[in-house]
């Protein structure tokens with residue numbers, strides 16, 4: 478059921494496709510005003526069309542400090558204050574640790590950790606007292622996952638930063654929570670550069686390894702995000718798993 482978000486204002490950093498765009502759509506369809514940002518201009522143009530008239534999209538590379546500052550200034554000019562900031566940006570490139578280059582390492586940390594941090598630092602002053610932030614981590618932020626070591630480390634650092642923001646924003650009544658998605662069916666499946674066949678294989682692995690026996694949808698993530706953002710008024714500093722049981726130490730019954 479579509480909820481009413483009339484009168485609310487939101488910025489989504491990394492909101493031009495997948496779970497960020499699904500969240501933006503739910504807000505805009507419910508009458509909320511939303512500004513989403515992404516790096517790829519074709520995705521930004523498509524998001525602009527999808528979100529009109531309540532939402533708009535702009536090009537902003539979270540890895541570039543100047544872009545983040547421009548996004549914050551534009552958000553202030555367009556929306557004045559924010560009820561909700563969703564920091565959903567992320568990149569993941571699969572490679573074993575032995576093959577990680579300095580460039581790969583830096584790309585993950587400059588987007589997933591440094592970029593997300595400065596987005597929160599620059600945009601949180603716009604959030605009204607009593608508003609909220611949700612940050613997207615991953616089920617891979619704990620434990621060891623072959624081929625995802627750098628991604629996992631960058632997201633684990635992000636969870637730590639989100640906890641610190643939760644503590645420091647307590648005096649303003651701003652709640653900061655993290656989501657931890659498992660396998661979610663999005664245009665990229667959360668991994669850069671996969672071929673269609675590799676994406677299908679990734680989805681099949683998700684179906685096999687997830688206790689609920691399937692990949693989640695971007696809309697299921699969006700509903701959980703908006704619950705944390707607007708309804709979970711006694712929840713801060715928490716991490717919500719949206720993973721079909723994948724990270725929850727439960728197993729499906731034996732057939």
Ligand SMILES: NC(=O)c1ccc[n+]([C@@H]2O[C@H](COP(=O)([O-])OP(=O)(O)OC[C@H]3O[C@@H](n4cnc5c(N)ncnc54)[C@H](OP(=O)(O)O)[C@@H]3O)[C@@H](O)[C@H]2O)c1
Pocket residue numbers: 490491492493494495496497514515516517518520521537538539540565566567568569588613614615616657658659660661662663664665666667668
């Ligand atoms: N899908 C999954 O199974 C899964 C699982 C666990 C966690 N996650 C995490 O969930 C989040 C969303 O994943 P997703 O699969 O929906 O989409 P995604 O392909 O990971 O992209 C997320 C968003 O980030 C934007 N983005 C990427 N690099 C950027 C940069 N340098 N500056 C600004 N924006 C940038 C993308 O826009 P452009 O590409 O247009 O720039 C897109 O809007 C990510 O943080 C991901 O790590 C995903």
